[in-house]
Amino acid sequence: MRKVPVTKAVGMELCHDITRIVPGHEKGRAYQRGHVITPGDVPRLQDLGKEHVFVWEPDDDLVHEDESALRLARHAAGPGLSWGEPNQGRVDLRAAYNGLLKVQVDRLTMLNNLDGVIMSTLHNNRLVVEGQKVAGTRIIPLAIQRSILEHAEGICSRPGPLITVKPFQPLWVGIVTTGSEVYTGRIKDGFCSVLKQKTSFFGARVLGQVIVPDDPEVIAMEIRNFISEGAQLVLVTGGMSVDPDDVTPTGIRGTGAEVVFYGAPVLPGSMFMMAYLGHVTVCGLPGCVMFNKTTVFDLVLPRIFAGDRLCRGDIAGMGHGGFCEDCEVCRFPACSFGKSTDMYGVK
The missing domain is CATH 3.90.1170.30 (Pyrimidine nucleoside phosphorylase-like, C-terminal domain)
Known part of the structure; x- marks a missing residue:
């Protein structure tokens, strides 16, 4: 590689691209590597601030x-x-x-x-x-x-x-909706449509939805029923807070599943639960998943459908960066939400 004055470089071949920048408007390639410099190029190169150019001379090192x-x-x-x-x-x-x-x-x-x-x-x-x-x-x-x-x-x-x-893997998904108020028809369920929308991007195949009362034994039974039907992911909605009638965590534990965590350091979504029954992921979803555009569920969902098996450390690391700013115009995942430096270990 040799440095040559532009005025003496006519007929020589550029060994690198040369960039042209128009502040606030354009940044792009003005000359491509390999271009043979002509007399007309000399003033253009000088306009780009180039008094010298490099030409390539082979070097084994x-x-x-x-x-x-x-x-x-x-x-x-x-x-x-x-x-x-x-x-x-x-x-x-x-x-x-x-x-x-x-x-x-x-x-x-x-x-x-x-x-x-x-x-x-x-x-x-x-x-x-x-x-x-x-x-x-x-x-x-x-x-x-x-x-x-x-x-x-x-x-x-x-x-x-x-x-x-x-x-992403097109998992079979079962949805268990809890809540006596929904089960008795006092209010209409709003979870199912949200979950179908969120999981459809990943190719989810929904086995169905069952609505059950606030009874941990019934919740556990329906989770096991979905798994026996081939569910690879079971989403259990509602009943995740500390109110006395909220028994969904008890129902998930009642299946015999291994609970990875209950209570994620992410806002919104702190009452989220994740468990594994064999190779099947079981998630307990708090009400924020239905109302907030972006929650902890959106952080773990891609990893579930990609086949990752999360551990407690994965969730603990979400605290750094786990506070959603609730921007007026949501740009997730092109934002800082969930981008903790403690999440970076690959599994």
Whole structure:
């Protein structure tokens, strides 16, 4: 790589993209790598603040920024990811399908500790959709030492890829609605339509809904009935507070399920319960799930449908970032809600 005055570079080939910025309006590529400089380019390059340009001279010890970014992307990307061509030295990774983004954050930090190498991603355990940009990578200099790049490639690919997207599984779902006031017809249930809407995105197949009184034995029986019918996820709505008539937690425990937690450090959604009966997830949903647009349920739902089995530590870590700001215009999941640094361990 050699530095040449623009006025003496006519006929030479650019070894890097050159960016044009119009403040507040545009930032894009003015010249592409490989462009052969013409006499008419000289004043344009000077207008872009370029008195010198770099031209490429092969060097076995150096790897060009474009090739480096492509190599990093290929080594980092696991199942569910694709990448494009370099643009201004950068290569982006996109989700190949709807799913749950998984990032090996400790290794990502190791990678970014290398001199001249960067990789940035969306948050781990983030719901992503097909075609969405989820990460980008580049090197800082125009060329990097081959040994540094090979070290970076090792961090990206071993053990296992740095970034993956887990596809959602179309789970069979049963809905048990509790509450004597609903069971007797005094009020109309408002939960079922909300749950169908929230789970349909993930491909849920709803087995049905049963409405039961505030009786823990009946609640437990209906949960077991759904599981015997093939339910892979049972959602139990209402009766989750500390009122004497709210017995849904007792009913869930009565199935013999292993309760992971009852009481999540997330607002709204603190009275949420999660349990496992074998491989079946059972969730006790407080009333806020019916009334609030975004709750703890929206944090755990993508992980359930991606096949994650959550532990108590996963939920405890949600406290940092678990306070919803209840914005007038909700942008979840493109916001800070649930993006705790304590949630980043991949399972």
